[in-house]
Amino acid sequence: MEMAGAVGETFYITETHRTEERQNELYAQGREGNPGRIVTNCHGPDCPHVQDRALDVYPVRNGKPLIQDATPADMQVIGEVGKAAGFRWGGGWPQKDRPHWEVPQR
Numbered sequence: 202m203e204m205a206g207a208v209g210e211t212f213y214i215t216e217t218h219r220t221e222e223r224q225n226e227l228y229a230q231g232r233e234g235n236p237g238r239i240v241t242n243c244h245g246p247d248c249p250h251v252q253d254r255a256l257d258v259y260p261v262r263n264g265k266p267l268i269q270d271a272t273p274a275d276m277q278v279i280g281e282v283g284k285a286a287g288f289r290w291g292g293g294w295p296q297k298d299r300p301h302w303e304v305p306q307r
C-alpha cells in the first residue's frame with residue numbers, strides 16, 4: 202500500500218483469506234447450471250486464497266473503490282505495483298485475473 206501511495210494511488214483489498222468452502226462455492230459459480238459468470242478455476246485446499254497466499258486489489262478514485270468500473274489501464278497499475286512488491290500478478294495469465302496478487306507456494 203505504501204508503494205501504491207508512492208505512485209499517487211490508493212488501493213482497496215476486497216478479499217484475502219477464503220475458507221475452502223467459500224472457494225468451492227466460487228468455483229461452482231457459472232458451472233453446472235449455477236448462475237453467474239465463472240470467476241475462478243481453482244477449488245480445494247491448494248488454492249492460493251485458501252492458503253493465505255493471495256489477495257484481490259482494486260484502484261480507488263475519489264474515495265470509492267472501482268470494483269466494477271476499473272479500466273484495463275487502472276488494472277495495469279495494480280499489476281505493476283503488485284509485481285514491484287514481489288507478487289505474482291493474475292493479469293499476466295492466459296485467463297486474466299487482474300485484481301489478483303499472490304506469493305509463490307511455500
Ligand SMILES: [Zn+2]
Binds near residue numbers: 301
Ligand atoms: Zn484472487
